[in-house]
Amino acid sequence: MPNKRGKPKLRLDHLAVWVEDIDKTAAFLTETVGWKRHPMVVEVSTEDETTGGMKAAFVHGGGLWLELVLSTSPGPGMDILEEVGKGTIVEVNFEAVDTDYQKVLEEMDAKGIQMLSMDGSPLKDGGRIQESVRGDAATAETGQLIAYWPADISCGTTIEVYERRMDDATNLLNIRDEGWANEKPRPHSPRIDRVCILTEDLSKTAAFYTEVMGLKRHPAEFGLDGGATNLGDMQCAFIEANGVWVQLVQPTSAGYVRDLLKEKGDGYAMEVAAEVDDLDAFYDHMAAKGITMVNCDGSPLAPGAKGLTVEPSGDRHHYFPLNESQGMRIMVYERGPRHTSMLHRRDDIWARVS
Numbered sequence: 001m002p003n004k005r006g007k008p009k010l011r012l013d014h015l016a017v018w019v020e021d022i023d024k025t026a027a028f029l030t031e032t033v034g035w036k037r038h039p040m041v042v043e044v045s046t047e048d049e050t051t052g053g054m055k056a057a058f059v060h061g062g063g064l065w066l067e068l069v070l071s072t073s074p075g076p077g078m079d080i081l082e083e084v085g086k087g088t089i090v091e092v093n094f095e096a097v098d099t100d101y102q103k104v105l106e107e108m109d110a111k112g113i114q115m116l117s118m119d120g121s122p123l124k125d126g127g128r129i130q131e132s133v134r135g136d137a138a139t140a141e142t143g144q145l146i147a148y149w150p151a152d153i154s155c156g157t158t159i160e161v162y163e164r165r166m167d168d169a170t171n172l173l174n175i176r177d178e179g180w181a182n183e184k185p186r187p188h189s190p191r192i193d194r195v196c197i198l199t200e201d202l203s204k205t206a207a208f209y210t211e212v213m214g215l216k217r218h219p220a221e222f223g224l225d226g227g228a229t230n231l232g233d234m235q236c237a238f239i240e241a242n243g244v245w246v247q248l249v250q251p252t253s254a255g256y257v258r259d260l261l262k263e264k265g266d267g268y269a270m271e272v273a274a275e276v277d278d279l280d281a282f283y284d285h286m287a288a289k290g291i292t293m294v295n296c297d298g299s300p301l302a303p304g305a306k307g308l309t310v311e312p313s314g315d316r317h318h319y320f321p322l323n324e325s326q327g328m329r330i331m332v333y334e335r336g337p338r339h340t341s342m343l344h345r346r347d348d349i350w351a352r353v354s
Contacts, residue, residue: 009100010161010213012241013173014058014065015195015272016091017328018081022057022070025087025326029059029066032289033274033320033330034189036060040176041134046073048129050117053077055134058176060183061274062191063244067093076119087327089269092195092246093160094213095173101145101163102126108149111212115147123147126163136175144172153212155205156267157197190274190282190332193343194238194245198261198268202237202250205267209239209246216240220349222342223252225311231255231296238346240354245346247273256297271319271329275343279307279316279334286320293318296331307334313342 019025026037038058046053052075059066069090071077080090096104105126108115115123127147145163164173185191199205202221209215218238226232232255239246249270251258261268276282283293283306295301295308296319302308307316314336322329335341 010094010096010104010215010241012064012092012195012244012246013095014067014093015089015269016056016067016069016093016160018077018084018086018088018090019068019070019326020081020086021326022055022068025068025328026057026059028324028326029061032286032291032324033061034186035062035066036183036186038176038180040172040179042067042172043134044077044129046075049075050119050121051075051077051129060180060185061272062185062189064192064195064272066272085327087322087325087329089195089272089328091158091160092197092269093162094241095164096161097164098166101161104161105147108212113153113212114150116150118146118148136170149208149212151267153208154267155199155201155208156265157269158267159213188276188281190276192244192272192274194247194273196247196249196270196273196331198257198264198266198270199248199250200261200266202235202248205248206237206239215246216354218245218346218350219353220346222313222346224313224342226253226255227311229255229295229308230299232257236342240350271331273317273331273333276332276334279318279332282332283307283318291320291324293332294321295319296329298322309336310342312340313345314340315342 029035030037042056044051044054053073054069054071054077056067056069071081117123126145129144147161149159165171206217210217222236224234232251233253235250235252237248286293307318309316315333317331317333320330335343338344
């Protein structure tokens, strides 16, 4: 149903990940990580000047979809892949249901914000691209309406908003979800909790999500101590995005995370974070597959350790080596004690205030 309150309502649905090989990346995410791939394949016409030819497949990570995108012809998509490299989260994709998409465009226009096409040009025809489901000719007739905030407004992150008409049987996401209604997560597979975005200015970036996009910010901020690691200290804020979170991370001391921010730039979507109940058991499960989990920077874990403990929260995590994950940075974590865990505290506070 359309949003009755008058203000656009946005929902984080998926992250777009640029890949060199859809099948190879999907095989890692399904056979190794334990997630599930949707059988649908999306195609974008090679004649679309704002994107160039592309195809895409969806993998469900428990709490969030990952859209694996492969450029198939010269154009902005192929340019992006060459610039950022495989496995990079290039877009954070929000859907606006029914009339909310037009409300977003109208509200941005009222704020003096010029929404853009994928290639950075001013939006035309509502942002329509010729996108279809392979094998379903009817879907090409409606295409898809998408728009982007300028990077200087979104503090560097590529944020897409797209129209989803719930009464349109040819809508790509309606087709996707209708075919997924009875799917259940695999037992003990990680559950995506959040996407982590690096920022130079926590308050400024958070204001974009709240004041421009209209999302809600968690009332608490959380400090993370780099301690004996080379990560450096960090300050974190959370933006609620309908059951999953956008975690904004500002480095506050020298270390690997600050170096990554300098290298990749403000707004870099650093990683997805996925939760498991038993990190040690997950480590052993990966070891049985021939994969040795590592630290955030790719260095080996401490001798005998199966994860890194972050202070003062007590949360533990490890990462897939980037060569195994096809360039995707995926943190797998286990919550620490309830009275100290950043994630427990985040959820407990949110339950009281939301």
